[in-house]
Amino acid sequence: MKKKTRTRLLVITACLLLFGLFLRGNPDEIIPFGLVIGGAALIIYGVKNRRQGGQPTVLPIMTKEKEAHYLESGMTEKEIEFFRETMNQTKKQILQLQENINQNAKLKAIDLRHDTLRASKALFKELVKDPQKLHFANHFLYTHLPNMVDLTDKFIEINGHEIKTKETYEKIEESSQIIDQMAALIAKDYQQFVADDLEDLDVELSIAKQSLKRDNSL
Template sequence: MLKQLKIWLISFLVFVATTWLFFGIFNYFDIPNNPMWLVLGTLMAFVYIFLSYRQLLRNRQPKIQQKISDNMLAHYQAAGMSNEEINFFRETMQLAEGQVKEVATNLQALPKLRAIDLNHDTVKTTQALFKAIVKEPQKLHNASDFLYRHLPSLTELSRKFIEISQHDVKTADTYAVLDKSAEAIAALSQQIQTDYTEFVADDLEDLDTEVSVANQQLTKEQNDDRND
């Protein structure tokens, strides 16, 4: 909004300056003050404002961040994403990538966390969902719960679990908090499995349809062979 106001302000100042310039030219050359010259001058001023405003918009058009491969840029553009959307997606996924890596490290740090990972495939699922989102960036909104709630919570909980586990002195309250934290981490792991299933649901449905069609075709061919 502020950028738009700045652009309009600059355009208005250009209009005032251009109008003042035209009237200065008229007075300098003693051009008759008639509506024809006034209309022409105003028209030219508006044309100049339009061209200036369009150039300002182009200059302010967000550019693609650096360090992106041609293949990934083509991948994002094929998904119909604008430069601004690509930048937002990459910033979001860069943050998520760091969290996925931290979760992978944290869940191998202690036996209790390794057990949760073994039971729920937590690390494998978070990595798989991350790759699925990169593969289909246009579906970013479908992964909002994972990216903005579940993954950050899992990262923070696993980090706190390790921190508390390293306390030199542990009381009954400490063990109670650790037990609750472990339960929450396990619950989040299950939820992330659900996130992954829901995100790839369309792919699973397409595959199921293809399998059904292939089975029908095989059945038809077998029946035709028997009839022959």
């Protein structure tokens, strides 16, 4: 039973108990009894929420080399913890995206067109290399990649329906178009992230060419 359904049943039960007490003609007991029921409902709901959503994230063991790398980057302990949690979640999303893409030919075609997975993995590696640049990948980390995973999850689910109506096919086509656009955004995220490196390379190439030209003239 879903959490929302359980909550509704709990509220309905409390209301029925209060209504039954009112019909019995004990108005003096309604308020205290209502407080007891309401309090119990809140406690049960809170406990269930903690059990379902309060599990701490288990991070992989951090090696001494990585810890040294983070500290050399000027990160505090809290920043390191936040970075590791973010990257752990991002890795899971990339693996889920890879699994989804491998399940469907249309998703594979989109991935080939935009190099979505390669761009995602490459951006992940760049962030690990330079964790202080985490904020430059905000769109990728918190919007584009999570949305891409959600969209492909839903696409796989709808495409797996045994009986498809005209509306189903229309939704599949609409979803594939949006996924294609999102894949392009992820590729753009990577290009923008490494843009400074490319500019530095252009400068180095230009200097090298001038040096070669000068040497050849001599």
